[in-house]
Amino acid sequence: MRAATTQLRRIGLLAACLLGFAMAPSPVRSQTAVKRDDVIEQLSRFDAAPEIDVAALRQQVAERAKARSRSEPPAQKRPLIAPDLLALPTFSVDIQFDTDTPIVRPESYQALGRIADALVHARLLPYGFLIVGHIEANGKRESNALLSQRRADAIRDVLVNTFKISSKRLQSLGLGEEQLLDAAHPTAPVNQQIQILTIAKAL
Numbered sequence: 729m730r731a732a733t734t735q736l737r738r739i740g741l742l743a744a745c746l747l748g749f750a751m752a753p754s755p756v757r758s759q760t761a762v763k764r765d766d767v768i769e770q771l772s773r774f775d776a777a778p779e780i781d782v783a784a785l786r787q788q789v790a791e792r793a794k795a796r797s798r799s800e801p802p803a804q805k806r807p808l809i810a811p812d813l814l815a816l817p818t819f820s821v822d823i824q825f826d827t828d829t830p831i832v833r834p835e836s837y838q839a840l841g842r843i844a845d846a847l848v849h850a851r852l853l854p855y856g857f858l859i860v861g862h863i864e865a866n867g868k869r870e871s872n873a874l875l876s877q878r879r880a881d882a883i884r885d886v887l888v889n890t891f892k893i894s895s896k897r898l899q900s901l902g903l904g905e906e907q908l909l910d911a912a913h914p915t916a917p918v919n920q921q922i923q924i925l926t927i928a929k930a931l
Contacts, residue, residue, distance in 0.1 A: 762821055762839040767846035767924070773817040774855060774926045782858065782899045785810055786877065789906050793873035803865035803914040809906040813860065817926040819843070820909070822917075823883065830878035832886055840883065843924065844891035856930045859883050860923040861902040865914035869905060877902025883922055897930050 788809055800806075808814070821843070824833040832840070846852060861880035863872040880900035887893040910918045 762842045764842045764845045764849070767819050767843055768849050768851055770819045771817050771846070771855070771857070771924060771926045772851045777816055777927050778812045780810075780812060780858070780927055782901050785901055789873050789877075789901075789903055790870075792906055793870045793904055795869075803869075803905050803908060804911045806906065809903065810901075813858075813907075813925060816858075819924045820921045821924070822920070823879075823922045825879060825882075828875065830875065830882040832882055837886070837890070840886050841891060844887055844893055847887070847893050847897070852926075854930055855926050856897045856899070856928040858925045858927045859887075859898060859900045860925060861900070862907070862909055862919055862921060862923070863902075863904050864916060864919035865905040865908065873902060873904030873906065875902070876904045879922070894930075899927070 792809060821839055823836045823839065825831060825836075826833060847857065859880045861876035861878075861883070863876045865872070877900070880902045884895075884898045884900040887898060888895045905914065905919070908914055908919050909921055909923075910916050913919075
């Protein structure tokens with residue numbers, strides 16, 4: 729009888745431990761809160777911009793991502809494909825997507841709403857913007873270029889369709905792994921960030 733009671737206690741203790749483990753909160757990738765005023769401050773520092781042909785840049789990214797040459801340098805040593813973008817006012821943000829898809833996760837809609845609030849502020853209303861998608865250097869290079877473009881397009885669609893930002897003010901470009909945000913660490917999570925760049929006076 730005593731042995732049976734001891735066995736039941738052990739089973740109960742094990743069940744309690746398993747239940748506690750199951751109910752423990754799962755780790756979530758931390759995301760810095762986006763503040764409207766920070767977006768305004770960073771994107772309003774516009775003086776002038778070089779002529780940027782977004783369609784031509786998309787084509788260059790697609791062509792370079794198909795490179796199969798053995799002499800092709802690794803991601804961290806490739807020349808920048810769009811160096812002119814580095815001189816533009818930029819706001820970088822972590823947007824959460826479903827794995828390997830352009831589907832924006834619900835927890836990122838608040839950040840996009842604050843970005844939208846900033847874009848209709850009087851200081852930013854005169855400008856046009858470029859949404860740039862990036863991908864860390866994992867997986868197939870060509871697929872990464874395509875996914876980064878689809879994610880940039882998805883952000884543009886959310887800003888236009890959900891938050892009613894004029895489509896005339898927004899363009900999108902995916903750079904894949906062709907212009908890493910942290911070239912020294914090509915697989916670092918920072919290389920998945922979305923960037924908003926001020927590129928012109930709005931038409």
